Amino acid sequence: MIFQIILVAFALFAIAHVFRQHRKQKVSVHWLVMWTILWLLVIGAAMAPQTTDILAQKLGVERGADLIVYSAVVILIYGMYRMYVRVGRVEREMTELVRKVAIDKADKPE
Amino acid sequence: MKVVAVIPAYNEQGRIGAAVRDAAMFCSNVVVVDDxxxxxxxxxxxxxxxxxxxxxxxxxxxxxxxxxxDYAVAHLEADVVVHFDADGQMQGKDIPEMVKPIIEGEADIVLGSRFLGVKANIPITRWVVLKLGLLFTMAVSGIRVTDTHNGFRALSRHAATSMRITLDRMAHASEVLDLIKMRNLRHVERPVDIRYSEETLAKGQSSLGAITIVKDILKGKFFDI
Structure with missing residues (x-):
């Protein structure tokens, strides 16, 4: 019961936060909608955990809570992979930039 | 023929001046990249x-x-680029022999080897790590050389412009071997005299650095970054 309350409170906080960010024009409408839907689903699952069981059983998983944990792991690993590739690209671009500055400001002997 | 030496330097004060003068005796220009x-x-x-x-x-x-x-090719019109080191392990006197196969048109890239001809005073742990490196290279790059992680190399202008080192840290020696294979560059090895002193062993890469190198190579292969 306590965990459900914490979860709902956190979800409301996250939604409020993304609305505030959107008002400051820091996030796009697309992101606002996706983020809100995600947290509304979390609220739904927290208030009525049994409903997730129905979906879970359709997908061949016994309990809704398990389904959520499995999906979370897969999504997080995928996110990490994306991040890894992106960091690699940023590193490479940074090296190119550092290289350009070094060559442009070459210190030549007389 | 314009031969340009490139020396990467990271905290090499006290050694770099001598290395530059040593290389300059055998090259038209010396480029030092202070990292x-x-x-x-x-x-x-x-x-x-x-x-x-x-x-x-x-x-x-x-x-x-x-x-x-990049600088040697674009701004100094180098015909041959020599990768050299800053701490006196590599000897300038080896440069003419390294450059010769390129000038004579026999190779696009010449790799220095510690295991050809001259007997080097390689510490035993370093020897084991280097030999394991050979096996790893054969497995990963499918290229057979006698010494993989020797940074001493000479590149023709063609080789220097057709390959780019993208592994920024210490895995460049393996990457160069990969590139030789992929770009179909003609390569030969020449013996070089590498002198290990207590000072350079303390300052240089530890043999454990091999782990980071392997990690960088695999990362580069799997993630294409």
Whole structure:
């Protein structure tokens, strides 16, 4: 019961936060909608955990809570992979930039 | 034929000046890439007569070599680029032999080897790590050489412009072997005299650095970054 309350409170906080960010024009409408839907689903699952069981059983998983944990792991690993590739690209671009500055400001002997 | 030496330097004050003068005896120009050192190595190299390029943040040895190579090709009209080191382990007197196969048109790239001809005073743990490196290279790059992680190499203008080192840190030696294979470059090995001193062993890469190198290579292969 306590965990459900914490979860709902956190979800409301996250939604409020993304609305505030959107008002400051820091996030796009697309992101606002996706983020809100995600947290509304979390609220739904927290208030009525049994409903997730129905979906879970359709997908061949016994309990809704398990389904959520499995999906979370897969999504997080995928996110990490994306991040890894992106960091690699940023590193490479940074090296190119550092290289350009070094060559442009070459210190030549007389 | 214009031969340009490229020397990556990270905190090499006290050694870099001598290395520049040593290389300059056998090259038209010397380029030192100061990889954001905390010391005054850049000044020292400058006083010794080198072109000095400065990385405004530290990017690693592989990145430094590529910076110096770009500069040598684009601004110094180098016909041959020699990758050399800053701490006196490599000997300038080996440069003419390294460059010869390129000048004679026999090769696009010449790799220095510690295991050909001259007997080097390699410490035993380093020897084991280097031999394991050979096996790893054969498995990963499918290229057979006698010494994989020797940074001493000479590149023809063609080789220098057709390959780019993208592994910024210490895995560049393996990457170069990969590139030789992929770009179909003609390569030969020449014996070089590498002198290990207590000072350079303390300052240089530890044999454990091999783990980081393997990690970088695999990362580069799997993630294509």
């Amino acid at each position: 954001y050192s905390a010391d005054n190595g850049g000044e020292e190299a400058r006083e010794a007569g080198a072109h000095v390029l400065r990385h405004i943040i530290n990017r690693g040895q592989g990145a430094s070599l590529q910076t110096g190579t």
